Amino acid sequence: MQQLLFAVMTMAAGVLACAAYFYGTNWVLDRIFPSKGLTGKVASRNLRITNAIRPWLFLGPAMVSLTIYLIYPVIESVWLSFHDKSGQNFVGLSNFNWMMNDGEFRQSIYNNFLWLLVVPAAATFFGLIIAALTDRIWWGNIAKTLIFMPMAISFVGASVIWKFIYDFRPEGSEQIGLLNALVVYFGGSPEAWMTLPFWNNFFLMVILIWIQTGFAMVILSAALRGIPEETIEAAVIDGANGLQIFFKIMIPQIWGTIAVVWTTITILVLKVFDIVLAMTNGQWQSQVLANLMFDWMFRGGGDFGRGAAIAVVIMVLVIPIMIWNIRNAAKEMEGR
Amino acid sequence: MIASSRSPLIWVVHLSVLLLVLLWTLPTAGLLISSLRDKDQLAVSGWWTALSTSTQNLVYRAPGADKQVEKDGKFAIAGNLLEGQATGQVSAFGFNSREPAAFQPGQTADLGDGEKLTVQADGAFEIVADKAMEGTRGQRIFYTAAVPPRFTIDNYLEVMRAEGIGASFINSLTVAIPSTIIPILVAAFAAYALAWMKFPGRAILIAVVVGLLVVPLQMSLIPLLKLYNGVGAFFGVPAKTYVGIWLAHMGFGLPLAIYLLRNYMAGLPREIMESARVDGASDFDIFVKIILPLSFPALASFAIFQFLWTWNDLLVAMVFLGTGNDSLVLTGRLVNLLGSRGGNWEILTASAFITIIVPLIVFFSLQRYLVRGLLAGSVKGG
Numbered sequence: 001m002q003q004l005l006f007a008v009m010t011m012a013a014g015v016l017a018c019a020a021y022f023y024g025t026n027w028v029l030d031r032i033f034p035s036k037g038l039t040g041k042v043a044s045r046n047l048r049i050t051n052a053i054r055p056w057l058f059l060g061p062a063m064v065s066l067t068i069y070l071i072y073p074v075i076e077s078v079w080l081s082f083h084d085k086s087g088q089n090f091v092g093l094s095n096f097n098w099m100m101n102d103g104e105f106r107q108s109i110y111n112n113f114l115w116l117l118v119v120p121a122a123a124t125f126f127g128l129i130i131a132a133l134t135d136r137i138w139w140g141n142i143a144k145t146l147i148f149m150p151m152a153i154s155f156v157g158a159s160v161i162w163k164f165i166y167d168f169r170p171e172g173s174e175q176i177g178l179l180n181a182l183v184v185y186f187g188g189s190p191e192a193w194m195t196l197p198f199w200n201n202f203f204l205m206v207i208l209i210w211i212q213t214g215f216a217m218v219i220l221s222a223a224l225r226g227i228p229e230e231t232i233e234a235a236v237i238d239g240a241n242g243l244q245i246f247f248k249i250m251i252p253q254i255w256g257t258i259a260v261v262w263t264t265i266t267i268l269v270l271k272v273f274d275i276v277l278a279m280t281n282g283q284w285q286s287q288v289l290a291n292l293m294f295d296w297m298f299r300g301g302g303d304f305g306r307g308a309a310i311a312v313v314i315m316v317l318v319i320p321i322m323i324w325n326i327r328n329a330a331k332e333m334e335g336r
Numbered sequence: 337m338i339a340s341s342r343s344p345l346i347w348v349v350h351l352s353v354l355l356l357v358l359l360w361t362l363p364t365a366g367l368l369i370s371s372l373r374d375k376d377q378l379a380v381s382g383w384w385t386a387l388s389t390s391t392q393n394l395v396y397r398a399p400g401a402d403k404q405v406e407k408d409g410k411f412a413i414a415g416n417l418l419e420g421q422a423t424g425q426v427s428a429f430g431f432n433s434r435e436p437a438a439f440q441p442g443q444t445a446d447l448g449d450g451e452k453l454t455v456q457a458d459g460a461f462e463i464v465a466d467k468a469m470e471g472t473r474g475q476r477i478f479y480t481a482a483v484p485p486r487f488t489i490d491n492y493l494e495v496m497r498a499e500g501i502g503a504s505f506i507n508s509l510t511v512a513i514p515s516t517i518i519p520i521l522v523a524a525f526a527a528y529a530l531a532w533m534k535f536p537g538r539a540i541l542i543a544v545v546v547g548l549l550v551v552p553l554q555m556s557l558i559p560l561l562k563l564y565n566g567v568g569a570f571f572g573v574p575a576k577t578y579v580g581i582w583l584a585h586m587g588f589g590l591p592l593a594i595y596l597l598r599n600y601m602a603g604l605p606r607e608i609m610e611s612a613r614v615d616g617a618s619d620f621d622i623f624v625k626i627i628l629p630l631s632f633p634a635l636a637s638f639a640i641f642q643f644l645w646t647w648n649d650l651l652v653a654m655v656f657l658g659t660g661n662d663s664l665v666l667t668g669r670l671v672n673l674l675g676s677r678g679g680n681w682e683i684l685t686a687s688a689f690i691t692i693i694v695p696l697i698v699f700f701s702l703q704r705y706l707v708r709g710l711l712a713g714s715v716k717g718g
Contacts, residue, residue: 003506003507003510003578004506004509004510006510006578007509007510007513007514007578008513008514010514010578010579010582011513011514011517011518014514014517014518014582015517015518015521018518018521018522019521022521022525022620023620026618026620030618050618051533051534051619052535054529054533054618054619054620055529055533055534055535055538056535058525058526058528058529058533058619058623059525059526059529059530059541061522061525061526062522062523062525062526062590062594063526065522065583065586065587065590066544066545066548066587066590066591068563068587069556069560069583069584069586069587069588069590070548070551070555070556070587070588070591071544071548072559073555073556073557073558073559073560074551074555074556076558076559076562077555077556077558077559080558080559087562126356129356130353130356133349133352133353133356134353136346136349137346137349137350137353140353143353143354143356143357145700145703146357146360146361147356147357147360148699148703149360149361149364149696149699149700150360150364151699151706152644152692152695152696152698152699153364153648153692153695153696154647154648154649154650154667154691154692154695155648155650155667156648156650156667156670156671156691157648157667157670157688157691157692159674160367160670160674160684160685160687160688161363161364161366161367161688162363163674163684164363164366164367164370164681164684164685165363165366167681174380174381174382175382176378176379176380176381176382176383176681177382178362178363178366178382178384181382181384210360210363213360214360215710218707218710218711219710219711222711242345267550267552270552271552271553271554273650273651274650274651274667277650277671278670278671278674290552290554293554293557294554294557294651294654297557297558297561297655304558304562307557307558308558308559310554311552311554311555311557311558312555314552314554314555315551315552315554315555318550318551318552321550322547322550322551325546325547325549325550326543326546326547329542329543329546330539330543333539333542
């Protein structure tokens with residue numbers, strides 16, 4: 001409780017400090033270069049100066065924060081990836097060399113590749129199907145809310161939920177995990193799903209698909225509603241059936257949005273960490289890059305060189321999407 | 337929307353949506369139901385049988401010889417196997433783990449040494465002996481009983497008290513609330529500058545923000561850990577503090593905040609600002625008196641995002657707050673419990689539900705803003 005009080009007080013102090021900074025700097029600026037009540041050259045000169053300085057006062061705190069927490073670390077991580085575990089001695093490419101020959105790293109790359117293939121595709125697919133179906137029924141919004149709900153659940157919470165579903169009891173005893181109960185009901189024998197190499201990756205992916213489908217559904221549903229009615233009416237007049245309209249008229253018009261959903265989930269997949277840590281911690285050949293990186297941060301007292309090298313690999317995989325995003329944003333800006 | 341929606345196919349649509357909804361909600365429903373079940377029942381039967389009477393094989397240890405009563409020259413120990421459970425039905429019993437169901441209720445089992453055990457269907461039992469019984473350890477009685485469903489909040493009471501979930505709940509609140517509120521002002525000012533002020537380098541800054549949106553957190557961890565350790569050592573303060581994690585969450589949340597707010601503010605009508613400027617208002621006045629109030633929906637969207645993200649975060653908390661027992665947030669505590677109490681589903685389900693209840697409340701009450709934020713936050717495709 002005391003701690004919470006401390007948090008609330010810090011919060012108030014933080015907000016006040018921010019307000020004081022913005023208000024104070026502006027006040028000082030207006031005092032040094034006054035323009036109100038003055039006329040002529042001095043006023044317009046002062047106005048010009050304040051207009052040039054003020055944006056930077058507004059941007060200041062955000063830029064400092066972004067620099068410390070994102071820009072500097074990116075540079076530092078790259079630098080560290082060429083150094084040894086303490087970050088002191090330059091070792092050239094040996095971290096990357098180690099990576100190429102490390103079985104666990106190669107396993108992670110392979111698994112991440114599987115995740116990248118399956119999760120964005122499956123989440124987008126289900127999201128699209130659900131968005132299209134729920135638009136046609138009266139209780140569509142309730143259905144959407146329920147499917148969207150896992151979005152609010154933490155990866156760890158979702159992991160517990162699904163671990164319960166995958167729970168395994170030896171053959172012969174009552175299965176309390178839903179999946180094994182179904183398998184037994186249909187005459188199969190129960191499996192410890194998490195310990196099945198290769199397949200366990202897919203059982204982990206199900207969790208992320210379960211969480212992300214709601215996101216895909218919300219965005220794609222908005223896109224489907226944005227399709228001009230005339231195009232669909234024209235297709236109906238031409239005698240197209242429902243499936244043809246969906247695949248040939250509607251899908252092509254929302255390609256852009258599908259790509260956005262796909263790339264957003266792709267980035268999330270590259271960073272997936274909590275699920276693997278909570279479910280298997282990389283055992284049984286289910287390791288992924290983000291969890292491997294976390295592992296090396298602390299393993300054996302922490303190997304910053306190797307950890308940073310793995311982070312750099314994740315970053316390199318993200319860069320194409322980053323460039324694509326920036327170009328899209330720039331294109332949109334030009335339109336304004 | 338599509339003209340064919342009145343065809344008989346609509347039933348297929350209804351059914352498939354129903355199926356999908358079930359698929360998406362059953363996992364969470366199972367967790368909630370399980371967390372409310374009696375822990376003995378939870379351990380032996382699936383949650384989908386929660387409402388039906390379950391048959392369990394149980395063991396009861398009768399009281400020791402000190403509880404015997406002398407009656408008509410015989411010694412007896414009596415009691416009820418189903419103590420503490422309102423109703424139930426014993427269908428078989430035994431006194432030996434090899435034959436736990438050797439006798440029917442009402443029958444009498446010969447335990448040897450002149451001791452006889454009788455168990456009734458309602459669970460009442462009596463051990464009768466000709467001479468005084470000895471020993472402090474009571475007779476074990478194995479029985480099969482049909483136990484009616486039982487729901488309880490004991491699991492919740494237990495995890496709040498004994499498993500540290502209560503303390504972690506406070507920790508999570510401590511992390512999430514300031515991490516949500518503090519960045520808002522900082523981001524709003526920056527967003528206004530990027531949306532409506534003219535200065536050289538604006539386009540580049542916007543591009544940088546869009547780029548930073550997708551920088552993986554992993555890139556920041558090691559350098560910041562080193563930085564925090566360095567700062568901590570230099571000033572002689574602990575490296576892992578709440579202030580540290582608040583600032584970290586603010587830094588990581590800013591790109592999205594600036595991006596969302598800038599897009600929203602850029603969409604506000606230019607005339608409002610121009611007329612205010614004609615009236616002699618400075619940028620600061622315009623921002624505080626006009627833009628900030630108008631931007632409330634976007635601010636709310638971001639606040640919800642940031643709250644969900646900081647509440648649900650595991651990685652940042654583990655790195656910047658540590659994994660010590662006092663500093664674990666809910667997600668970290670849950671991961672620990674998964675390791676240490678892996679098979680105790682009554683603990684795990686109740687703990688998990690406590691960790692997800694706050695985000696779920698936020699989700700259901702503020703869904704409108706969440707959806708709006710999502711739609712504005714995803715970079716629009718060409």
